[in-house]
Amino acid sequence: STFDSWMAIVTVLCVGGVAVFTRGMLQRLLILVGLLIAYVIYAIVTNGMGLGKPIDFSIVANAAWFGMPKFTAPVFEPQAMTLLVPIAVILVAENLGHIKAVSAMTGYNLDRYVGRAFIGDGLATIVSGFAGGTGVTTYAENIGVMAVTKIYSTLVFVIAAVIALVLGFSPKFGAVIQTIPGPVLGGVSIVVFGLIAVTGARIWVVNKVDFSDNRNLIVAAVTLVLGAGDFSLKLGSFGLGGIGTATFGAIILYALLRRKPAQEAAV
Template structure:
């Protein structure tokens, strides 16, 4: 390996470790383990909401992170975990009910679309390496990316609320989960607050077991809450080979899932800007490699049966707290995730998460995604006194939240896809008009 991957160890720790600096091996390994803990909640939640194997998703998040490390030559500190941008399109493409916690019978169809989305994203990255980044920012300004990110959460709102509630007792346990996450957010401190989703999920699952398994509240009726059965965890082996799934290439699914590449571009741009601000390093020279790395990781993940991946804000948060940006920590994180991915017992433990608890966590997560879109508008000072911005945002939100669907030459395009393409098209229309207005008037002879 070259020095770009493994430069000299940092001899003196002064509170801030830059991306190209290295801590002693033991401290670096511990930082990698902390990054695994940070990504764990979301990386597990994503595949469960889509009916994928969470163990395989953990494994491929590690593989994807290692691939990303190599393709960016160890210069961009990022972890790649399950992308929530795929949840709504996968539901549309496969007819799967979000948060049902049952295996998705049409995973193969979704995998083909995920691979095509990754290929498109890799091609965008290659184009960025050739011609630069300005064209990306023109096509997808903050008003577009904010609207599309907000639609991810809004499009899933109904499914998150209704699919995990089979009884009145389940509704109360969903509410309990939301309160638990809120409790951690308000009263916890340090890293526990950073891991609010994972912490809230563990706390609410423990309370569910206490209430349902021990106290038997809400149990006994045909639609009552179901006690947690630990038999699967006891019988599962510690180590085993994951079950891979073969992708199926379906034109309708590809049309629904391909636009997710646009969301990944927006997410990676935002995360790169955050890393840039924290480290003081110019990340623009690496943007093409970042896009290509994320895109190729999705192609590989989809080829074996896993969800699509993206760079994680959770791990950026860990770096912000610790001030340690060394990219070598993510190499260790990827290796740790691969080891976890080969443990069926870990997968069985994940499957124990109660359905109403998953529903409550989904409500919180999808709400946070929707508000993240609003935050993009605020951070970039989007001017909503301009009618063009109002129309782009307003139309996109309603089409996405209302799940407006179109059939194009026999291909079904769900609300998320229509909203994404509509936002880009409306912005292009207004951009064309603005450019036309700035042209000098034709002289009259």
Template structure:
């Protein structure tokens, strides 16, 4: 039913209420501070910055585009494994859309954007793969993004609760990756495959981040990029 599809959201809400009761009402732990929520306005526009072109910044940030492509590739493979649908032929459209979105974001002072592994984890939990859902979710996110008060409410969520939700989401992504290996009949008797899998799993689940200036690429992206490089290195055709 509907409750089963919303378990992650319901779990986060229930844990928030429990934390509030234990900390704010019973006095155990650090209480949730709602002063920021009271001070925030209901409607507000984001700060917009005009683009500036500096060679030092371009040299630093431009390679990030290749990392974003690697991250998108990993996400595509995960979705393909979950949905049993051939989506690889549409990968070019995804790369184009991601590049267009990154260009648009940079034009107003934002950072590079990409697909998010958290969304894929939610797809694995809910078993809902409709693209229409993500269009609606995007529009709702834009509307909520125009409300500083909603942002202040999100800021009140304790780090412990976000950490618990992250364990579930990223754990599901790791298992989805392992399922792809199983379905593809990867031969783990080969040392090269063992090394690739071991390094990828640890970098992904350990969230080995790559920092380039103000841009932070999470463990999913770095793990995907490393897997591609190691696979190309270990599986070169011998002449």
């Protein structure tokens, strides 16, 4: 709705304001602080002034403080496995892209850790699958937060993982997360995924990608729009989201537009 769109813009302004006009710890926590400010504004406007869809706090009151997550034993279904296998290619490409992004942000060559990262992702996905969870990856949101906070310490991620595990046993905390309005989450997503796009462009600059070559220009232009626009494709019961179409689009386009050596030499 129009109201939701305006609230998303307000959220973007909150995060941007914290990023630019604060210093120290507040600035480093700009995503969290910006989200909290936007959350309070949304609550005042909806629950207090009666505009838009109000936040339902009853789910928080009714949730228990402690509870066990739901675990499910793995089930081997060939059809489901066939549909999910191509996603592995997307996750590999996404993981590699994130490593390159962190390399560009930190100024360190992390190529020697690529194999270790892939093994870590694979093992984590196996563990997740045996407990009924989904495949895991290095999330773009985390890379975006790293870009804006300038915090690259791996210890921070270990601590965050432990906190996330502990909070996973609290339905009360899960209920609080569920109360975050969609427009607020959407506004934060605009900032975070925008940071990822800019980091990608920075990688091109650092690696001196030749955009006078029309092949590079077309591949970059098409895949940017596919990914940012969340261009989806349905192939029977199998669906590809924006990251999937962008990944395969880049690979296929680059292969199709590849010139023969003789042509390249002539040029």
